[in-house]
Amino acid sequence: MAAVALGRDFEFRVHQPETCSTGLEEVDAMAGGLPRGCLTEVCGPASSGCTSLMLAAMAQATGREEVCALVDTNDAFDPASAAAAGVWLERLLWLRCGGRAEHALKAADLLVQGGGFGLVAMDLADTPVETARRISMTSWFRLRRAVEHTPTVLLVLERQPHAKTCASLMLEMRREKTAWSGAPGCSQLLRGIRVRVDRRKPAPAMTASFEARWGTNYVCGDPWRSGR
């Protein structure tokens, strides 16, 4: 009996993937961080904070001196925003796929197979839902198999979840509130958004929220570059 219990305990420990911080304390506390060697899906409608989460994770990874890659399907990445979020751009490999989802999938596969990346993000958020839906499960399985047993975090941004069983962690984002300051019509300013994050997978479902503020976050990333 003791041997069986020990075996179960061992099996349980083996299947716990190592995680790394998303850069957002609230999300880390809720989801336990981003699992390495697994596929993580982040989905939500436009302006729901998906990109904020991705850049925060990227800033955290480059701050740890890891190398990151972004497969940008629709050329939506803004380097200025990333730098403002604290991403160390020298450590970021950016691929623009010109709106071709099949190229994005192949590129992500090559990057994961190449190895050595701390985080590989595939941005399918601006890909039409019909196109994203046509991505076969085989492709998702291939990606999951490629990233397995590697220290890489594979992050996929989408409008709707498509990877189904291939995703180890699925976060659904929703904008709760938009913060404006000043008087409407004359001195109003966009200050930020409050985002609600629901963990849909693995069970049990959990919720957290964070604020994405308009402005520059120089604290993370490369502290020397900001003169600190």
Add this chain to the structure above:
Amino acid sequence: MFAAIHGAPGDSEGMLRLAQEFSPQVERTAADTVTLEADGLERLYGFPPQIAAALSRRAADRGMQASVALAANPDAAVDAARGFAGVSVVPQGDEAKFLGSLPLALLGPTPEMAETLERWGIRRFRDLAALPELGIAERLGPEGLRLHKRARGAAGRPLVPVSEPLLFAEEADLEYPVELLEPLAFVLAQLLHSLCARLSTHGLAANELRLRLKLETRGAPVDEHSRTLRFPVPMLDPKAFLKLLQLDLGTHPPPAPVVKVWLEAEPVKPRAAQSGLFIPLAPEPEKLELTLARLKSLVGDENVGSPVLLDTHRPRAFEMRRYGGGFLAASPRRRVAASLPLARSLPLSASLPLRTIRPPRPARVQMAAGQPVHVQADGVRGHVISSAGPWRTSGDWWTADPWARDEWDVALSDGALYRIYSEQGRWFVEGSYD
């Protein structure tokens, strides 16, 4: 053991090349003589007489009239080669006896010394070797002592090898024009293996490969196709080189069938890297090069790289630079920064980034009381629920490409937050906040 080859001064280059075929340590002793280190040749050719015979035979095959001598020291070998025709092997320990009959002029004494020795009646090696060393030193000085040692066949000295410029190049003439890349890859693989073996022998690696392909002209103006591959780190893996060349030729194929291939490598010292337990995760440079080459062939050269922000106020100004991995440029200072406790590097909160639309999407915007009330563009349509602006920015008015724009942040009824701007009376959607 040393071997000397003595021939006509006109065959100097031929003798040098001949010697280099037998040994990497070759000295150009004089215009008519080369000396080489023969240690280890016995494994290939047998005993010293057989080594000398092999050298002589090879010289004869090249049409050279050369005499060959083997001895325990270079000077004895040179003197024997100059003094005796054909093949001679100077027995170790009996050099003085073997060389004794040679005329003293072979030692090349200065005219004054030659006159002095002539007056003393010293005309052969054996005569000089018989004189006492101390007496020679007193009367003729260091130069006399040097000649005395050579006459006894006891002058030991290191060789001064010829230092040829290191050129790592290979070429192959093809029997028939090759049109497809796959058969060409076989030729390239052969050349690369040979090139890498040579580089490895010299303890070197390559940071650049230059490929030239001679094309079957058929009246075409261009008869050559050249490609250059540069690597951020020195590499010495023929398989990686071949894959990189294949990917590059796949993207930039030769315009006509290939009839000849030249391949040249730029030699550099290999990369010395010490790995450690606490070094951050990063791709191996060789693997990264391959991955980048594959990605470039997939999405194009201009779409792979690392973004660099430009020093300008122009919105969204950046340029794409070749990705170097970042880790290569990581300074010790940055490494110290990375080793700071994680809590210090955690962001206080997430920032609100913009997702850009490239190129900006033309839009129709309805205004009321100076505020946008409705926005319509391709894929974007809605009433404005809330807005902030205008933010007026301008710049580069002193250049040929000035810019001036009014920016607005708007929340639309479709549920998203957008940045729109007007420039020269036209409206655009620049992107959405996410």
